[in-house]
Amino acid sequence: MEWQEIKRKGEGNIMFFVATGIVLLNVAIYLMMSAVYKRFRIPVLIPALTATVIIVGILVYFHIPYDTYMIGGQWINKLLGPAVVSLAYPLYKQRNVLVQNLPAILGGTVVGLLIGMSSGLLLAAGLGFSKLYVLSILPKSITTPVAIQISSSLGGDSSLTSVFVMIAGFTGAIGGPWIMKLFRIRSEVGIGIGLGTASHALGTAKALEYGEKSVSMSSVAMTVCAIVGSCIGPLVVWMIYP
Amino acid sequence: MKIIRIIVQVILLYLFYFVGDYLQKLLHLPVSGSIVGLLLLFALLLLRVIPLKWIEDGATTILAYLPLFFIPATAGIVNHMDIFSGRGLLLILILIVSSVLTMVAAAHSSHWLSSLNNKRRVGWSGKRLSEKGKEI
Numbered sequence: 212m213e214w215q216e217i218k219r220k221g222e223g224n225i226m227f228f229v230a231t232g233i234v235l236l237n238v239a240i241y242l243m244m245s246a247v248y249k250r251f252r253i254p255v256l257i258p259a260l261t262a263t264v265i266i267v268g269i270l271v272y273f274h275i276p277y278d279t280y281m282i283g284g285q286w287i288n289k290l291l292g293p294a295v296v297s298l299a300y301p302l303y304k305q306r307n308v309l310v311q312n313l314p315a316i317l318g319g320t321v322v323g324l325l326i327g328m329s330s331g332l333l334l335a336a337g338l339g340f341s342k343l344y345v346l347s348i349l350p351k352s353i354t355t356p357v358a359i360q361i362s363s364s365l366g367g368d369s370s371l372t373s374v375f376v377m378i379a380g381f382t383g384a385i386g387g388p389w390i391m392k393l394f395r396i397r398s399e400v401g402i403g404i405g406l407g408t409a410s411h412a413l414g415t416a417k418a419l420e421y422g423e424k425s426v427s428m429s430s431v432a433m434t435v436c437a438i439v440g441s442c443i444g445p446l447v448v449w450m451i452y453p
Numbered sequence: 454m455k456i457i458r459i460i461v462q463v464i465l466l467y468l469f470y471f472v473g474d475y476l477q478k479l480l481h482l483p484v485s486g487s488i489v490g491l492l493l494l495f496a497l498l499l500l501r502v503i504p505l506k507w508i509e510d511g512a513t514t515i516l517a518y519l520p521l522f523f524i525p526a527t528a529g530i531v532n533h534m535d536i537f538s539g540r541g542l543l544l545i546l547i548l549i550v551s552s553v554l555t556m557v558a559a560a561h562s563s564h565w566l567s568s569l570n571n572k573r574r575v576g577w578s579g580k581r582l583s584e585k586g587k588e589i
Contacts, residue, residue, distance in 0.1 A: 241521045259520035263527045270531050277531050284525030291522050292470035293463060293515060295487035299494040300512035306499065314570055319563025327555030334547040344544065351548055352555050355523045360485040370529025371536070375548055377527075382552040390553055396560040400567045405560030409552050412519075432559070438492065441484040 226282060233283020240265050254384040254413060259355070260377060291356045295437075298354075302434045308427045309435070315400055316428070320436045321443070323408035327352050328440075328447040336451065347371035349444055351379040354411040357437040361444045376411065383410025384417045403428025408436050455510065462511025469494050 244258040244265070270280055281288075302309065309316060331348040346367035350358035355376045362372035383390075383406050396402055402421050406414030407429035418429035473490025476482065482489060497503040515522075535541055 237524060238521065241518075241524060245520075257520070259524065259527065262520070262524050263530070266524065266528045267531045270528065277529055280528065281525060284528065287522055287525050290515065291526075292474070292487045292490070293466035294519055294522050295485075296466045296469045296473070296490040296494055297508075297512035297515045299491045299498065300505075300508060300516070302491075302495055303498040303505065312567060312570075315563040315567035318566040319559040322562040323555045323559025326558040327551055330554050331547060331551040334551060335544065338543060338547070340540075340544065348544070348548065348551075352552065355527075356519065357485075357488065359523065359526050360487060364485055368529070368533070369526045371533055373523060373527040374530050374533075374536070375544075378545055378548045379552040379555075382549050383556060386549070386553070387556070390556055391560075394557045394560070396557070396564070398564045398567070401560035401564035404563035405556040408559035409556035414556075432563075438484075438488060441488045445483045 230283040230286060233280060234286055237262075237266065237283065237287060254381060254416070257413065291360075295356050295360070298357075298434050298437065301430060305427055305431050309431050312400065312428065312431075316404060316432055316435055317439075319401075319404040320408050320432055320439050323405070324352065324436060324440050324443060325447070327409065328444065329451070332447060332451050342366070342452070343368055344371065346448065348375055349448060350440055351375040352409050352411065353437050353440045354433055357441060361441055365445060365448055377413075380410045380413030383414035387414065387417045399424040400428055404432045407432030411436070459510050459514050462508050463515060465508060466490075466494075466511055466515065 241258055241262045244256075244261040247261065248256045248258050266280075269275070270277065328349050331351060332345055335345045335348050343366070346365050347362050349365065349367065350361040350372060353361065353376065355373055358376045359369035359372050361367075363369045387406055387410070390396070391402060391405075396405055399422055403418050403425035406418045406425070408414075410417070411433050415426065415429040415433055418425040469490040470487050471490075473488070473493055474486030476493075477484065477486040477489050494503070494508070498505060498508075530536075536544055
């Protein structure tokens with residue numbers, strides 16, 4: 212009996228060290244990659260991408276199962292809830308932008324989300340992808356912490372969604388200027404809300420190049436998009452899979 | 454001590470998350486608990502029930518490190534590596550097409566709505582971008 216207890220405690224301790232080690236390694240890789248990003252400022256070097264690639268590389272190279280990694284990873288995951296709550300802060304700081312442009316911001320995000328969600332869903336389902344992929348595509352234009360919650364609550368896969376969100380972000384951050392030219396998007400309001408609705412934080416970073424008004428529009432649109440998207444996401448799914 | 458203030462404020466943000474989660478389960482809301490928490494905090498900030506100072510340092514710190522918090526969830530892609538080959542590449546094309554549609558729809562509808570709004574207010578429609586804003 213006693214031996215069992217000691218053994219169990221020992222295992223608990225080992226788990227604790229493993230978890231702490233994984234968390235520290237994660238934080239170190241993230242800090243390193245965000246220093247690299249600050250140095251070069253190229254969209255494809257965002258730490259969310261580079262740090263993930265390094266961690267996936269480590270898991271594959273050392274044959275570490277994802278579940279083992281999540282012994283530590285789950286502790287970092289737990290901060291996603293308060294991180295989403297924190298988005299109230301920038302929204303409050305920019306409440307004047309929101310109030311003064313309410314029809315444009317609300318209308319733009321709702322129309323953008325409806326078109327974006329239904330087109331993604333219909334294209335993926337139409338080309339024969341399984342329901343898991345279709346549902347994971349749905350919240351692609353929404354900021355990652357919120358998108359992965361929407362995805363998993365609807366039956367999608369959070370890691371697929373997270374990667375899809377990045378691809379949607381890069382579409383706006385890299386392709387944005389061409390899209391603006393091709394589709395004659397010229398007003399700062401349109402550019403900002405377009406980038407924020409389609410490409411979340413990556414789009415907002417791109418909006419910096421179009422002036423202050425575009426940035427504030429984009430960042431407000433991004434947060435409003437997360438809230439509105441959480442509400443209409445289930446509705447769009449229900450329309451396609453009644 | 455700034456670090457203690459940050460920790461206390463993060464705990465307060467957690468509290469909002471837990472209350473949001475509780476309300477979501479209690480009322481069977483279709484949105485996630487964290488979004489309910491966000492709306493709750495936003496409302497209390499607007500009503501000045503909670504002063505900005507109570508959450509400012511905690512929220513800015515969390516948001517400054519935001520990408521760190523979703524790296525573990527994203528790393529789960531290790532179990533879905535097939536999306537980067539074969540038919541998976543089709544998904545990337547779908548994402549790009551759908552994102553372009555999202556951007557164009559959001560941009561044009563918001564521009565149209567804001568020009569309606571401006572006409573009503575000052576009788577002048579949407580502002581054009583200055584040349585210098587284009588190249589930086």
